[in-house]
Amino acid sequence: MSQFLQLLFSGLTVGATYALSALGFSMIYNASGVINFAQGEFIMLGGMVAAVLTASGLPLPFAVVAAILVVAFVGLLVEKLAIEPARDADITSIIIITIGVSMILRGVVEVTLGKGNLTLPHFSGDTPIAIGGATLLPQSLWVMVVTAVVVVALAAFFGRTRVGKGILATAHNRLAAQLVGVDVKKVLLASFGLAAALGAVGGVLITPIATTSYDAGLMLGLKGFVAATFGGLGSGVGAIAGGVLLGLIETMTAGYVSSSYKDAVPFVLVLVVLVVRPRGLFGLGSSDRV
Amino acid sequence: MQKFVKTAVAALSLAAVAAVPALAADPIKIGSVLSVTGPAAFLGDPEAKTLQLYVEKLNAAGGLLGRKIELVTYDDGSDAAKANGFTKRLIEDDKVDVILGGTTTGATMGMVPLVERAEMPFISLAGAVVIVEPVKKWVFKTPHTDRMAAERVFADMKKRGFSKLALLSETSGFGQSGRKETIAAAAKAGIEIVADETYGPKDTDVTAQLTKIKGIAGAQALLVFGLGQGPAIVTKNIAQLGLKLPHYESHGVASAQYIQLSGDASEGVRLPAAALIVADDLPAADPQKPVVTGYAKAYSEAFKAEVSTFGGHAYDALMIYADAVKRAGGTDKAKVRDAIEATKGFIGTGGVVNMSATDHMGLDVTAFKMLEIKGGKWTLVD
Numbered sequence: 001m002s003q004f005l006q007l008l009f010s011g012l013t014v015g016a017t018y019a020l021s022a023l024g025f026s027m028i029y030n031a032s033g034v035i036n037f038a039q040g041e042f043i044m045l046g047g048m049v050a051a052v053l054t055a056s057g058l059p060l061p062f063a064v065v066a067a068i069l070v071v072a073f074v075g076l077l078v079e080k081l082a083i084e085p086a087r088d089a090d091i092t093s094i095i096i097i098t099i100g101v102s103m104i105l106r107g108v109v110e111v112t113l114g115k116g117n118l119t120l121p122h123f124s125g126d127t128p129i130a131i132g133g134a135t136l137l138p139q140s141l142w143v144m145v146v147t148a149v150v151v152v153a154l155a156a157f158f159g160r161t162r163v164g165k166g167i168l169a170t171a172h173n174r175l176a177a178q179l180v181g182v183d184v185k186k187v188l189l190a191s192f193g194l195a196a197a198l199g200a201v202g203g204v205l206i207t208p209i210a211t212t213s214y215d216a217g218l219m220l221g222l223k224g225f226v227a228a229t230f231g232g233l234g235s236g237v238g239a240i241a242g243g244v245l246l247g248l249i250e251t252m253t254a255g256y257v258s259s260s261y262k263d264a265v266p267f268v269l270v271l272v273v274l275v276v277r278p279r280g281l282f283g284l285g286s287s288d289r290v
Numbered sequence: 291m292q293k294f295v296k297t298a299v300a301a302l303s304l305a306a307v308a309a310v311p312a313l314a315a316d317p318i319k320i321g322s323v324l325s326v327t328g329p330a331a332f333l334g335d336p337e338a339k340t341l342q343l344y345v346e347k348l349n350a351a352g353g354l355l356g357r358k359i360e361l362v363t364y365d366d367g368s369d370a371a372k373a374n375g376f377t378k379r380l381i382e383d384d385k386v387d388v389i390l391g392g393t394t395t396g397a398t399m400g401m402v403p404l405v406e407r408a409e410m411p412f413i414s415l416a417g418a419v420v421i422v423e424p425v426k427k428w429v430f431k432t433p434h435t436d437r438m439a440a441e442r443v444f445a446d447m448k449k450r451g452f453s454k455l456a457l458l459s460e461t462s463g464f465g466q467s468g469r470k471e472t473i474a475a476a477a478k479a480g481i482e483i484v485a486d487e488t489y490g491p492k493d494t495d496v497t498a499q500l501t502k503i504k505g506i507a508g509a510q511a512l513l514v515f516g517l518g519q520g521p522a523i524v525t526k527n528i529a530q531l532g533l534k535l536p537h538y539e540s541h542g543v544a545s546a547q548y549i550q551l552s553g554d555a556s557e558g559v560r561l562p563a564a565a566l567i568v569a570d571d572l573p574a575a576d577p578q579k580p581v582v583t584g585y586a587k588a589y590s591e592a593f594k595a596e597v598s599t600f601g602g603h604a605y606d607a608l609m610i611y612a613d614a615v616k617r618a619g620g621t622d623k624a625k626v627r628d629a630i631e632a633t634k635g636f637i638g639t640g641g642v643v644n645m646s647a648t649d650h651m652g653l654d655v656t657a658f659k660m661l662e663i664k665g666g667k668w669t670l671v672d
Contacts, residue, residue, distance in 0.1 A: 003505055006531070010497040017494055115331045117519040119551050126553075128530045135530055209526075210494030211519045211551050215329065219492035254498035259487045262498075
């Protein structure tokens with residue numbers, strides 16, 4: 001029983017990190033229909049900047065806030081310099097541009113911040129909390145709680161505010177949105193800034209558990225993308241469900257079957273789900289124009 | 291980046307030629323293919339720096355046999371296919387006298403057929419046994435093998451009265467080669483492997499595998515075979531779960547970064563490593579003491595960075611070649627090859643090297659020291 005509980009906690013911890021990454025994908029997908037493959041690099045950048053700042057003596061809370069601001073600014077820059085000039089290109093081209101952006105970000109970090117692995121102190125200490133013979137790190141609770149808060153906040157933002165609705169409208173039909181007075185240029189800019197900040201939040205939360213390095217974004221981005229597709233791109237609940245399910249399936253496979261199949265089993269399941277439900281578990285219905 | 295390296299190398303060699311116009315003899319050309327960037331950069335970067343530093347030092351001391359040394363380095367970006375292309379270029383265009391490197395086993399094995407055909411002396415800086423077993427006429431290597439690491443751990447386990455081992459290996463090339471060699475060596479050493487689990491090099495949590503190992507009755511020790519951040523995460527997870535098994539790591543984590551990343555959780559972890567890591571703690575009578583303290587001091591002064599065993603492998607390769615050139619009285623490739631094979635009692639950062647026609651590495655298991663982390667520092671166990 002305690003073994004099951006431990007695997008459950010492990011799965012939730014891993015799943016929450018995937019979910020945070022998946023949320024960033026959903027965010028930009030909502031605003032533009034683009035899958036931003038640089039999302040993983042935003043996560044990496046958040047962790048790296050915060051780690052470098054704390055290492056240089058800045059207190060943790062300041063380093064975290066500074067890292068989120070820096071990464072949000074990078075997100076804005078990316079949109080201005082790489083995405084906006086190509087706004088007339090089709091979605092596929094823009095997706096390819098984001099892959100290029102991810103390589104540039106990775107390269108710049110490798111050259112400026114180095115190739116080493118860095119870490120951050122745990123926010124509330126690293127004494128594990130024991131529950132029923134299993135243990136959970138306080139940092140895992142941070143990850144889970146913040147993920148939940150972010151989802152609720154995003155749902156409120158998209159569902160209840162003018163800006164949020166404007167973003168959704170732009171994704172749905174850019175021309176129509178423009179005609180009713182939405183500044184579509186600003187919408188895309190804002191969504192990249194937000195997604196980058198979101199990525200940075202994920203990065204600083206995960207780094208104490210997982211450590212970070214210039215190439216950490218690759219795996220986080222990939223798993224986040226899989227989780228987002230699994231749960232349904234564009235859906236906040238879907239991102240969470242996809243991430244947590246992916247994490248749980250991975251750890252249960254490692255614990256009860258064999259760690260050699262840990263990565264294979266969830267990917268096969270995801271394929272099955274996508275064949276049965278191409279839009280993912282919680283995918284929004286078809287967005288064809290009426 | 292590649293282009294930049296090429297240009298930089300070209301510029302450097304031009305500068306080197308321009309700087310010594312009066313020198314009568316041709317320079318000795320040392321070619322090198324290293325993974326200076328990419329995933330294996332933490333290995334290739336200190337190797338490249340070490341070669342550069344010591345070639346400068348040798349030249350400042352008058353070169354080899356009165357001839358200057360010219361170093362040509364290419365960066366394969368941790369891509370084994372590129373290593374092959376650069377080797378071709380070193381042999382055909384740069385017409386080097388020796389090739390050092392191949393940072394990874396993959397790169398090295400891609401280079402082997404070329405150097406064998408060209409009859410080019412080649413000293414690899416990669417770990418796996420397969421490089422020198424079976425013996426290839428022109429191929430040598432300086433680092434310890436993963437099999438030796440496993441054997442050293444087994445010896446320590448037996449001393450402590452353990453015979454049942456839980457194995458947790460990384461799915462990287464290093465980890466899987468280590469897993470294979472550990473399982474192969476276990477039967478001979480009378481060690482029983484009671485768990486055989488794996489984790490991915492970029493996994494953020496390994497508690498599931500450790501929970502499974504915790505549930506296995508009879509395991510007396512845990513061996514983790516991996517590189518970089520993975521073992522640090524494993525170590526932190528072990529502390530989180532309160533797993534009390536004696537914990538061994540491989541020589542893959544023998545760098546200060548491992549202790550930094552895993553913090554207090556690394557207390558009491560044991561691992562086999564080269565003497566270089568504990569240079570200052572070695573007894574004065576140890577024959578390696580002057581070599582390792584000298585290298586550690588020179589490297590950390592030149593690059594303001596912690597010394598790693600990987601750079602030490604490059605130091606050993608360069609010095610073994612220099613020693614062989616002196617004994618061969620020139621750079622004739624066949625004579626130098628024979629001289630490298632005849633290396634005896636050479637003291638490097640990796641240990642005392644005694645090569646032979648059947649052993650192109652020349653290290654034995656005593657080259658590994660058993661270390662334990664105490665108070666955040668490496669200490670010698672015996």
